[in-house]
Amino acid sequence: MLKILKYSFFDLIRSRWSYVYLLFYLLLSFVLLFLNQDLSKAVITLMNVIIILVPLIGTIFGVMYYYNSKEFTELLLAQPVKRSSIFLGQYLGVALSLVMSLVLGLGIPFVLYGLFQSGAIWNFSLLLITGAMLTFIFTALAFNIALYNENKIKGFSYAILLWLFLAVIYDGLFLMSLIMFETYPLDKFTLIATTFNPIDLSRILILLKLDIAALLGYTGAVFQKFFGTNLGLFAALSTLMIWVVLPVLNIARKAKKKDF
Amino acid sequence: MIEIKNIHKKFGKNKVLKGIDLEIPNQGIFAVLGPNGSGKTTLIKSILGMVVPDQGEIFIQGKRTHANGLYRKNIDYLPQIANFPGNLGVKELLGMIKDLRGGNAQADHLIKLFHLEPFLDKKLSNLSGGTKQKVNIVLTFMFDSPLIILDEPTTGLDPIALLHLKELIQREKEKGKTILVTSHIMSFVEEISDEIVFILEGKIYFKGNIHQLREKTQQTDFEHAIAHLLMKNHA
Numbered sequence: 407m408l409k410i411l412k413y414s415f416f417d418l419i420r421s422r423w424s425y426v427y428l429l430f431y432l433l434l435s436f437v438l439l440f441l442n443q444d445l446s447k448a449v450i451t452l453m454n455v456i457i458i459l460v461p462l463i464g465t466i467f468g469v470m471y472y473y474n475s476k477e478f479t480e481l482l483l484a485q486p487v488k489r490s491s492i493f494l495g496q497y498l499g500v501a502l503s504l505v506m507s508l509v510l511g512l513g514i515p516f517v518l519y520g521l522f523q524s525g526a527i528w529n530f531s532l533l534l535i536t537g538a539m540l541t542f543i544f545t546a547l548a549f550n551i552a553l554y555n556e557n558k559i560k561g562f563s564y565a566i567l568l569w570l571f572l573a574v575i576y577d578g579l580f581l582m583s584l585i586m587f588e589t590y591p592l593d594k595f596t597l598i599a600t601t602f603n604p605i606d607l608s609r610i611l612i613l614l615k616l617d618i619a620a621l622l623g624y625t626g627a628v629f630q631k632f633f634g635t636n637l638g639l640f641a642a643l644s645t646l647m648i649w650v651v652l653p654v655l656n657i658a659r660k661a662k663k664k665d666f
Numbered sequence: 667m668i669e670i671k672n673i674h675k676k677f678g679k680n681k682v683l684k685g686i687d688l689e690i691p692n693q694g695i696f697a698v699l700g701p702n703g704s705g706k707t708t709l710i711k712s713i714l715g716m717v718v719p720d721q722g723e724i725f726i727q728g729k730r731t732h733a734n735g736l737y738r739k740n741i742d743y744l745p746q747i748a749n750f751p752g753n754l755g756v757k758e759l760l761g762m763i764k765d766l767r768g769g770n771a772q773a774d775h776l777i778k779l780f781h782l783e784p785f786l787d788k789k790l791s792n793l794s795g796g797t798k799q800k801v802n803i804v805l806t807f808m809f810d811s812p813l814i815i816l817d818e819p820t821t822g823l824d825p826i827a828l829l830h831l832k833e834l835i836q837r838e839k840e841k842g843k844t845i846l847v848t849s850h851i852m853s854f855v856e857e858i859s860d861e862i863v864f865i866l867e868g869k870i871y872f873k874g875n876i877h878q879l880r881e882k883t884q885q886t887d888f889e890h891a892i893a894h895l896l897m898k899n900h901a
Contacts, residue, residue, distance in 0.1 A: 409766055417753065477749035483716050485766050486739035662733060665677070665717040 407491035407498075410482065414499025417478075418471070424507055427463060431511020439519050445526040449533055452512065453612045456537050457605055461544040462569050464504060468548025469565040471500045473558045483666050490658040493549065497657060501545040505538045512537075532615045536608045539646045543604045544569070546653035553660045576603050604649045611642040667692045667813065667844045668713065673722035675708055682708045683719070684868035695835065695845045697859035701896060704865045706848045707746055710817055713846075714743055726813070739767065742809050746817040746848075748802040752791030756782065756801055759790060763805055773808040779830050780804065796822040807834055814838060814845045820854055832858060856888040864895060871895065 418424055434455065435448070442448045475496060482492045512534065521527055548565050555561040580599055584592060600606045668690040675683040682705045690696050698706050711717040713724055715735050724731045731737055750759060764771045777783060780800040785793060793801070799822045806814065816835075820828060835858055839845060849855050855862065856876060864872035864879075872879060872895060876888055885891040 413762060417751070420753070475751065478751040480716075480745065480749055481751070481763075482766070483735075484714055484738065484743040484745060485763065486736050487766060488734045488736070663718060666711070 407488075407495045410487065410492055410495025411498045411502075414471075414475070414496045415503055417475075418499055418503040419506070423467070424503055427504070428507040428511045431508060432515060435512050435515035439515055445516065445519065445521065445524045446529065448516075449526055449529050450616065453533055453536075453609070456508075456533065457540070457609050457612075458573050460508065460537050460540040461573060461605060464501075464541045464544030465548045465565045465569045467504060468497075468500055468545040469552050469561050471496070472549055472552035473561065480666060489661045493553075493657050493661040494654070497545060497549050497654070501542050504541045504545065508537050508541065509534055529612075529615055532612060536611055536646075539643075539650065540604060540608055542650045543646070543653070546650060546657060549657050550653050550660070553657065553664065572603050572605050576606070580606075601645045604646060607642050607646055607649075611639060611646070614638045614642065667727060668846075669725040669728075670709075670713070671723045671725075673709070673712055673724065674720045675705075675712065675717060676720060682868055683712070686722075686865070686868070686870060688863060688870060688873070690844060690846065692844055693839070693842050694860040695839055695847060695858050697855045697862045698846065698848045698865060699855065699862055699892065700865035700871075705868045706865055707817055709865065710743075710815055710846065710848065713815065714738060714741065739769075740811050740813055742806045742811045742814045744802055744806040744814075744816045744819055746821070748795075748798040748821075750790040750798065750801070753789060755787050755789055756793075757786045759801070760805065760808070764808075767809060769809065771808040772810075773804055776804040776807055776834075779834075780827060794822075796824060796827070799823055800827060803831060803834075807838070812843055814843055816845065816847045818849055819847065820849060820851050828854075852889040852892060864892070866896075 435452070438448045438451050439445070442451065479492060479496070483489070512530075516530060521530060547568060551564045551568065552561045555564060583599075584596070587595075600610065668688075670686055670688040670690075673683050673686045674681075682703075686705075686709060698709065700706050708717055712719050713726070713731070715731055715733070715738065718733075726737055726740070729737065754762070760771075760773050764773075777786070780803065782797070782800055782804065785797055785801075790798065790801070799819075803819065806816070819831060819835075823831060832854075835845060835847075847855070847859065859876070861873070861875050862879065863870060872882070874882075876891075879891050879895075880886060880888070883891040883894040885894050
């Protein structure tokens with residue numbers, strides 16, 4: 407698997423898109439730091455961008471890479487390599503190169519701005535961890551979608567729909583249900599509904615760490631009240647881990663049964 | 667060498683293989699023939715483990731093929747369509763496959779044989795179909811495995827390359843290897859194969875050597891004999 411990972415990774419970091427992605431983050435961080443003139447505030451603004459954008463890039467890149475590397479995959483399938491190694495290697499190649507762009511793109515400007523001397527370093531690391539988690543989650547979901555759909559257009563549409571649903575529609579439905587059932591106690595429902603959406607979870611995770619959960623929305627407040635800050639952080643992080651592990655396991659499972 | 671027992675495979679509603687039983691002996695060139703869509707490639711891909719059969723078993727040298735695919739170390743496979751990652755160079759591709767398979771690979775004499783030297787640093791997406799097929803052949807023959815599977819090896823080759831390919835196949839046969847070939851070029855099959863299997867609609871319709879086929883169909887010409895087999899069935 408490591409060999410496949412190596413080839414996928416180098417293939418990707420040679421491609422133009424990784425650099426575009428990196429440049430975008432560099433630019434974004436510099437602009438935010440310039441406008442905010444404050445690391446902590448920049449972290450909060452970045453969070454809002456990352457939580458929407460990272461899943462989108464992860465999904466698109468994942469689907470695109472899978473369909474584009476079809477020839478490579480077919481070549482590998484005739485070699486004495488395990489199927490699960492092929493697909494997991496490719497998945498990790500995509501996810502790691504995206505994470506690298508993210509970490510470098512956000513890290514360099516913040517370090518230059520004096521991140522290590524400021525108190526925002528923990529908040530910032532958590533932001534990076536969440537971004538990395540979201541990349542792993544959405545790339546894995548994208549690979550799942552691509553494995554199940556031979557048709558490129560269909561695969562792309564499902565991937566975009568998934569992102570749209572989790573990033574935008576889910577919140578709307580959630581809010582509507584809260585309003586509809588406002589006469590009932592909704593704490594538990596809120597908690598459960600949140601764990602089904604990695605984007606919401608990440609948002610809460612960061613808000614908890616920033617200790618402004620109560621200020622931002624019902625879910626955050628419930629989470630904090632229910633778990634307390636530390637336990638809440640832990641619960642949210644482990645749920646995110648589950649969100650990584652399950653789709654990855656399914657990639658390995660589906661890859662074993664597929665015909666090429 | 668290869669033992670195929672009762673292989674069934676369907677894609678959706680389309681039953682491609684309907685119970686194939688086949689024994690391929692050690693040493694010799696074995697041709698799998700059949701009209702388009704008869705299941706030749708599916709059969710070959712089942713042997714390679716790229717297609718997972720719905721039913722049945724395949725044994726290679728007495729060992730059952732395993733889902734982990736590590737038995738493919740003893741198989742050299744030439745795919746039907748030479749699809750390569752386009753952003754790699756020819757040299758990089760050769761290096762990568764060598765790295766992935768391990769073992770020693772000798773590509774230099776093959777590269778010379780097919781005059782690929784000027785293309786070594788070119789990207790695969792910029793090569794012509796025939797040149798890609800030559801790269802494909804080099805990739806297949808650079809390893810020294812006891813079993814060689816060739817799916818339509820002649821596609822896109824010029825006459826000189828075709829001659830070299832035939833020589834190459836003969837040489838490998840003399841080393842005592844098993845070679846499995848599919849092709850639609852009947853003269854090619856007639857020239858090289860020791861035994862043929864004719865697959866029709868997912869079943870084995872004929873198995874034997876060319877002489878037996880001529881006797882069975884009462885045709886002197888190989889091409890006509892095959893055509894006769896086809897027509898008799900469809901009549």
